[in-house]
Amino acid sequence: MIAFREWNSVARRRATRTLTLLCGAGLLLTSCAPASTSNSQAPTGTNGQSAGSAPASRGTKTINMGMQLQEEPVGRGSSTGIINITGPGTTGNSGGTEHRLMFHAGLTIFDDHNVLQPHIAQQVPNLNDGSWKVNDDGTMELTWKLKPNVFWHDGTPLTASDFVFGTTVARDGEFVANPPAVGTRQLSDVLAPDPQTLLVHFATPFVGANLGDNTPALPGHILKETYDRGDKNGLQNSTYWTTDFVGLGPYKVGHWVLGSFLEGMAFDQYFLGRPKIDRVILRYYGDANTMVASLLAGDLDILPAGAQLDTRPLSTIRQSWGTSGGTVLPIPKGTRNFIPQQRDQTQPWVRDPGVRQAIALILDKQLIVDTLQDGATTPAYTSITPAIPAFQRLEQLSPRKWQYDPVQAARLLTDAGWTKGTDGAYRNAAGQQLGFDVTSSGQPKNVQEIEAIAAQYSVFGMQVAPTPYPASASNASEIRMTFKGFLVWPASSFTSALEGFSSSSIGTEQNRYRGSNYGGYSNPEYDRLYGEYAVTLDPQKSQDLVAQMMKVVADDVGAIPLYYVALGVAFRTGLVGPGGAAPDQPANAWNINTWDLQ
Numbered sequence: 001m002i003a004f005r006e007w008n009s010v011a012r013r014r015a016t017r018t019l020t021l022l023c024g025a026g027l028l029l030t031s032c033a034p035a036s037t038s039n040s041q042a043p044t045g046t047n048g049q050s051a052g053s054a055p056a057s058r059g060t061k062t063i064n065m066g067m068q069l070q071e072e073p074v075g076r077g078s079s080t081g082i083i084n085i086t087g088p089g090t091t092g093n094s095g096g097t098e099h100r101l102m103f104h105a106g107l108t109i110f111d112d113h114n115v116l117q118p119h120i121a122q123q124v125p126n127l128n129d130g131s132w133k134v135n136d137d138g139t140m141e142l143t144w145k146l147k148p149n150v151f152w153h154d155g156t157p158l159t160a161s162d163f164v165f166g167t168t169v170a171r172d173g174e175f176v177a178n179p180p181a182v183g184t185r186q187l188s189d190v191l192a193p194d195p196q197t198l199l200v201h202f203a204t205p206f207v208g209a210n211l212g213d214n215t216p217a218l219p220g221h222i223l224k225e226t227y228d229r230g231d232k233n234g235l236q237n238s239t240y241w242t243t244d245f246v247g248l249g250p251y252k253v254g255h256w257v258l259g260s261f262l263e264g265m266a267f268d269q270y271f272l273g274r275p276k277i278d279r280v281i282l283r284y285y286g287d288a289n290t291m292v293a294s295l296l297a298g299d300l301d302i303l304p305a306g307a308q309l310d311t312r313p314l315s316t317i318r319q320s321w322g323t324s325g326g327t328v329l330p331i332p333k334g335t336r337n338f339i340p341q342q343r344d345q346t347q348p349w350v351r352d353p354g355v356r357q358a359i360a361l362i363l364d365k366q367l368i369v370d371t372l373q374d375g376a377t378t379p380a381y382t383s384i385t386p387a388i389p390a391f392q393r394l395e396q397l398s399p400r401k402w403q404y405d406p407v408q409a410a411r412l413l414t415d416a417g418w419t420k421g422t423d424g425a426y427r428n429a430a431g432q433q434l435g436f437d438v439t440s441s442g443q444p445k446n447v448q449e450i451e452a453i454a455a456q457y458s459v460f461g462m463q464v465a466p467t468p469y470p471a472s473a474s475n476a477s478e479i480r481m482t483f484k485g486f487l488v489w490p491a492s493s494f495t496s497a498l499e500g501f502s503s504s505s506i507g508t509e510q511n512r513y514r515g516s517n518y519g520g521y522s523n524p525e526y527d528r529l530y531g532e533y534a535v536t537l538d539p540q541k542s543q544d545l546v547a548q549m550m551k552v553v554a555d556d557v558g559a560i561p562l563y564y565v566a567l568g569v570a571f572r573t574g575l576v577g578p579g580g581a582a583p584d585q586p587a588n589a590w591n592i593n594t595w596d597l598q
Helices: 004-012 094-103 160-170 182-186 220-228 232-236 288-296 311-321 353-362 365-372 389-396 406-415 444-460 476-482 494-499 524-534 539-556 588-594
Strands: 062-068 108-110 116-118 132-134 140-145 187-194 197-202 251-257 261-266 279-285 326-340 435-439 463-466 486-491 560-572
Touching: 062 094, 062 288, 094 251, 094 279, 094 588, 160 187, 160 197, 160 220, 182 187, 220 232, 279 288, 288 311, 311 326, 311 560, 326 494, 353 406, 353 444, 365 444, 365 560, 389 539, 435 444, 444 463, 444 486, 486 494, 486 560, 524 539
Parallel strands: 062 279, 435 463, 435 486
Antiparallel strands: 108 116, 132 140, 140 197, 187 197, 251 261, 261 279, 326 486, 326 560
16 A cells, blocks of 8 residues: 555656556455455355355356455344345445345346336336326325236245335334335335235325335245234344345345355246356455455356446456456446535534635546546546436536636635645644545545545645544444544445435434435535425426536535446356446346356
8 A cells, every 4th residue: 555655745746647556566456345364165166066065966057256245144134134125226235236136026126227127016107007196185106016926935926915014114113223215214105905916105296106125025924923923123133134035036045154155046936037047156255356366267257246346456357358258347336425524513614615615626536536446437526427317417507516726726725714834734813724534434445545535635735634434333324424524435326326415314313323414414405406306206307406406516515526436247258148237226136037158
C-alpha cells in the first residue's frame, strides 16, 4: 500500500499523470473481504469432486463458483440466512442476491436489461388490463396470477397463501430485525381468494407496487404452526434459514461445510424446467486473491457478480485469459459516493454551502479513477446511472457537476472566511484549521481509497484524516449513520440512490439506524419531489421527477458522487449462459437454470 506522504507527492505532480499504483506489482487485488484462510476445502475444476462434498454420479455436470467468505449465509434468521424476506430485491447486496436467486424465487425477476419480468407470476400487473387498479380515493389493488405446477423443494405445491404468510412475517416488527422493504411497508393487506390468485392492496398510490419482492413467499406448511403459536424466537433461530432451507428456486441446498462450500443440487420440479447443470458448488474464500488465483488455475469455473470483484482483479483475469481462456463482463452497480455528515449544524460545510461546494471542487475524481480503478470506469456527478431515461433528462436540466477546480475552491473558501496561512493550512478568524475525517469500513481496498481522498485534501491545506472502522463491527449501521466528517459508501441500486437523500430514510436510534440516508441530508424540495415520485405511476413523469430530484441534490451538494461502480462476472470457456445482470439485481444467477457446459 502506498504511504500517505507518497500520495501527497503524487497529488502535487498531478499534471504529469504518472502515478504509482496503490498495490504492489505482485498483488492481484485488494479485497473487500478481510484477509483469512477459512476456505478449508481445496476446490476442484469442472465436473470435479472435492473432499467432503456429496459424491457426484458418472456424467454429472458440476461447476464450481467462487464467493467471498463474508457472503456465506451462515446467520440464522429471516435477514441473515439464505434469503432476506425484509428486502430481498433492491438491496444491492449482490452476494446475498446470488444465493436468493439460486435457492428461492419470487413473483418477478429482473432480466439483464433491468426489465421487470414475470417469474412465478404469469404476468406483471399493469394499468392497461385491469390487473393493477387505481381507485378514485387513491387506493390500489394488484391481482397476481400464479403459474401452475410451482413446487417447494420438498415437493409441496406452492399456493397464494404462502405469499400471504411470508408477507405477514416480513411485516412483523417483533420478528424481523430489519424494517421491511419500502413496498412491503406501503401495502395495506394481502389476500389469497384462491390457491392461484393473490390480491395486494395499497392505501395510497405507490410507483413500485408491481415489484414481486413486496410480497415474499415462505412455506406455510413448514413454518406457520410455529409462527401461529407465538414462538417467534424459535422460528428466528430455526435451521430452516440455513442448512434446512426449503425454497422455490432452481437448486436445493445440499451438503454444506460451513466456512468452506455449499452444494446446490438441481431441483427436478423447478417450474421453469430442471436446470441443465446438475450441481453448483459455491466455494467461500476469506482471501479474494486466493479466489482469483483459483479461477486462473482452473479450480473454479465462475466468479459471478456476487463475488464482488471490481475493475482491477477483473482486468488481471482478462489479461491472463487473453482471447481463449474465458469471458469477463462488467456488471453496472450504481455509484461510489463521498457523503458529508449534515446532522451537526456546527460543521462549516453544513452551515455554509460555499464550503461544501469548495470541498466538492477540490476532489480530483479522475485521479481516483486512474489510480484506484485503473482508468476502467468514469467519474460521476450524480447517483443515478446513464442507463436510465432520467439521466438524459437530468442532463437537459444542466445540474452543477462540481468538476475539479482548485482555483475556484480557494476563492469560495476565502469568501467563507477561511484563509491560507504561510504553513499552507486553511484557518478561520479564530485560528481553527479546516478539516474533517474520511470514514469507510476497514477492508484494504476501502482504506486505500479513503487514504487517497484524504491525501488530496491534505495537500490542498485541510487537516483531513482517514478513519476506517472495523468491517466486522457489530454497530456498523450506527457508525455509518453517525460518522464525523465524510463517509465513502456506494449507492448500489436505483432505489438506494433515491432513498439516500430522503428525510424518511435517515437512520436514527429509534429506527435502529436503518435507512439509506447516511449523511442525514434533508431538503424540503427534494422531499416534496420524492413524495410525488412515490405516487406517480406514469413512467415518463416518474423519470422527469427523478431528474428533478437529482438536480436538487447536485446543486445542493447533498453528496459528492465519485465514480460509477462496476462489478463483473468472469467465467471459463466451456461454461455457457452467464451474461449481464441488472443494476437493481446485481447477480448472475437470475438465469442460472439455463447455464450449460460444453
